Amino acid sequence: MSYDTNRTNVSLSQLGIRAPNTAPAVGSIIYVPTAGGGWEELAISVPAANVRNALGIDNGETAPSWKTTLDATTPAAVDAAGSPGTSLIYSHRDHVHPQDAALSAIDFLVGTATGELSAEIVVGTAPGGELGGTWASPTVDATHSGSAHHNAITIGADGEHSLSTQVLSGVDATTSQKGHASFSSVWFAVASGVITLQSKYKARATRNTDQTITNSTATLIQFATEDYDLNGNYDNVTNFDYTAPITGYYEVSGNVSINAPAADSLKTAIIYIYVNGSVKTRGNQFNLNTGATSDVLALVVHDLIKLTANDTVTIRAAGITTLGGNPKVNGDVALNHFSIHLLSVD
Numbered sequence: 001m002s003y004d005t006n007r008t009n010v011s012l013s014q015l016g017i018r019a020p021n022t023a024p025a026v027g028s029i030i031y032v033p034t035a036g037g038g039w040e041e042l043a044i045s046v047p048a049a050n051v052r053n054a055l056g057i058d059n060g061e062t063a064p065s066w067k068t069t070l071d072a073t074t075p076a077a078v079d080a081a082g083s084p085g086t087s088l089i090y091s092h093r094d095h096v097h098p099q100d101a102a103l104s105a106i107d108f109l110v111g112t113a114t115g116e117l118s119a120e121i122v123v124g125t126a127p128g129g130e131l132g133g134t135w136a137s138p139t140v141d142a143t144h145s146g147s148a149h150h151n152a153i154t155i156g157a158d159g160e161h162s163l164s165t166q167v168l169s170g171v172d173a174t175t176s177q178k179g180h181a182s183f184s185s186v187w188f189a190v191a192s193g194v195i196t197l198q199s200k201y202k203a204r205a206t207r208n209t210d211q212t213i214t215n216s217t218a219t220l221i222q223f224a225t226e227d228y229d230l231n232g233n234y235d236n237v238t239n240f241d242y243t244a245p246i247t248g249y250y251e252v253s254g255n256v257s258i259n260a261p262a263a264d265s266l267k268t269a270i271i272y273i274y275v276n277g278s279v280k281t282r283g284n285q286f287n288l289n290t291g292a293t294s295d296v297l298a299l300v301v302h303d304l305i306k307l308t309a310n311d312t313v314t315i316r317a318a319g320i321t322t323l324g325g326n327p328k329v330n331g332d333v334a335l336n337h338f339s340i341h342l343l344s345v346d
Contacts (some may be wrong), residue, residue, distance in 0.1 A: 020297060024041045025041070025043055025085075026043070026044075026298060027043075027044035028041045028042060028043045028044055028108040029041070029042040029044075031063065031064065032206070032335060033172075034093070036184050038097070041296050042055075042065065042066070042300040043108070043298070044066075045066040047068065048072070049072075050070070050071070050072045050092070051067065051068060051070055051071050051072060052068070052070040052332060053066045053067065053068055053274050054066070054067055054069045054207070054255070055067070055310075056069075056103045058088065067264060068089060069088075069089060069090050069120070070089065070090055070091075070092060071089055073089070073274040074098065075091060075096070075097050075098075076097070076215075077098045078097055085283070087236065094312075094339045098305030101211040105162055106238070106333040107215050108290070109299070124297075135138065136212065137139065138252065142255065143345075149253075153283070155305075164168075168293060169197060176180070179202070180259065191201070199341065199342045199343070200230045200231050201230070201231050201244075201245055201246070201248075201341075201342035202228070202229075202230055202231075202234065202339075202340065202341040202342060203226065203228060203229040203231075203233060203234040203242055203339070203340055204226070204227040204228055204229075204337060204338070204339040204340075205223035205224070205225060205226045205229075205234060205236055205240075205338050206223055206225050206227065206336055206337045206338075207221070207222065207223055207224060207225065207329060207336050208224075208225050208331055208333050209331040210259075210328045210329060210330060210331040211328065211331070212327075212328050212329075213317060213318070213326060213327055214320065214326055215219075215257075215320060215321055215324055215325065215326050216318065216320050216333065217272075217318055218272055218279075218316040218317070218318045219239070219316055219317060219318065220240060220314055220315075220316055221254070221256060221314075221316060221317055221329055221336070221338070222240045222313045223236065223336070223337070223338040224236050224237070224240070225315070225333070229336075231245060232341075233245050235332050238314070239314075239330055240314060241249075241312040241313060241314045242312065242313045242314075242338075242340045242344050243311070243312050243345055244307040244308065244309055244310060244311045244312075245309065246309050246342070246345060247306075247307065247308045247309050247344040247345065247346045248306070248309075248342050248343070248344055248346055249301075249304060249305070249341075249342070249343050249344050249345075249346070250305055250307050250313075250340055250341065250342050250343065251302075251304050251305050251340065251341045251343055252281075252301075252303055252305055252316035252339070253282070253300075253303075253311055253337075253338075253339050253340075254273065254300075254302075254337065254338045254339070255271070255298070255299060255300040255301070255334045255336060255337055256271060256298075256299050256317050256329045256335070257297070257298045257299070257329070257330040257336065257346075258286070258294055258296065258297045258299065258317060258319040258327050258328070258329060258330075258331070259295065259296050259327060259328045259329075259330050259334070260293075260295045260319075260321055260322075260325070260327055261325035261327060261328065262323065262325075263323070263325075264296060264321045264322055264323045264325040265322045266288070266293060266294050266295065266296075266297050266319055266320070266321055266322075266327060267287075267288050267293060267296060267321065267322055268285070268286060268287050268318075268319065268320040269285070269286045269297040269318065269320070269327070270282065270285040270286075270299065270317065270318050271282065271283035271284070271285075271299035271301045271316070271317045272299065272316045272318075273299065273301055273303055273305070273313065273314075274313070274314045274315070274316050275305065275307070275311055275313055276311055276312055280303070280313075281301055281303040281305070282301070282303060283299055283300055283301025283302070284299055284300055284301070285299075287297075293322055296330070297319070299317060302314070304343070306346070314338075314341060317329065
C-alpha cells in the first residue's frame with residue numbers, strides 16, 4: 001500500500017484497519033484486540049464509592065481491561081507468620097488492620113524466643129513463658145528464660161525510685177558505658193511533679209563516748225554511731241572505714257576534739273584523712289609555743305577526693321601531751337563526726 005505523504009488525512013482503510021461498527025460512548029477507549037481486526041470499544045467502568053478502577057493488564061492477558069485497584073475490603077488481622085501476598089488490589093492509605101478478637105484493648109503481645117508475637121500479657125494474670133511475675137506488678141524477672149538482660153526495676157517508698165545496675169544485652173562486660181554506673185548510684189526522687197537525682201552512696205557517723213588514743217600516734221577514730229548509711233558501705237563495728245562502692249569523686253569531712261588526760265596538757269594535735277591505710281589529706285594542726293599548753297584542741301579536715309571502687313577511707317588523729325599521757329577524743333556527738341558523700345561518677 002502507498003499513499004501521498006502530502007495529504008493530511010489518511011483513512012482507516014488505507015491503514016488496513018476496519019472502522020468500529022458504532023460510535024463510541026463518552027469516556028470509552030478504542031483499541032485493536034487482534035492484528036488486522038477492527039477497532040473495539042472498551043466502555044468506561046464507573047466504580048462504587050471507595051473503589052477505584054484503572055486500565056491494566058495482568059499476566060497471561062493479551063488486551064487491557066478495567067481493573068479494580070482499590071476496593072472496600074477490610075484488611076486481614078495481624079498474623080505471626082509473614083506472607084508476600086497474591087492480591088493485585090492496593091490498600092487505602094488510611095486502612096486499619098483489625099485486632100485479634102482474643103485480645104482485650106489493654107493487653108499486649110510480646111516477643112518469644114522464636115521471634116513470634118505469641119506471648120500475651122493479660123492484666124492481672126501471670127504471662128509465663130519469656131516473662132515472670134504478673135502484669136499487675138512492675139517487676140520483671142532477671143532470668144528471662146535463662147537470658148539475663150537486666151535486674152528488676154524497684155519502686156521504693158516515699159516517692160523514691162531506684163534503678164539497679166543495668167546489663168546491656170550484647171555489650172561486652174569490659175566496655176565502658178558512660179552514664180551506666182550513674183544510673184546504679186542514684187535515686188529518682190519525685191515531689192510536687194519535680195524529679196531530682198539523689199546519690200545513695202553517702203554515710204555519716206559519730207562517737208557518743210570518749211576514745212583514748214595513743215600519745216604521739218595517728219590513731220584510727222572509731223566512729224561507732226551511724227547517723228545514716230544509705231547503701232551499707234560504712235563499717236561501724238570493726239574497721240570503722242567507708243568502702244567506695246564505685247569509682248567517683250567523694251566529699252570527705254571529719255572533726256574531733258582532743259582532750260588532755262588528767263593532770264596533763266596538750267602541746268600538739270593533728271587530724272588526717274587516710275585512704276587504703278595511707279595519709280591522703282592533713283587537716284588543721286596545732287603546735288603550741290614553748291611553755292604554752294591546752295586542755296582541748298578542736299580539729300577539722302575536709303577534702304574532695306577521687307576514689308576507685310573498693311578504696312577504703314578512715315579518719316585518724318594524733319595528740320602529743322606534755323607529760324606523755326594518752327589524750328582522748330571527746331565523746332560529745334556535737335564535737336566529732338565522719339561523713340562521706342559521692343558527688344559524681346568518673
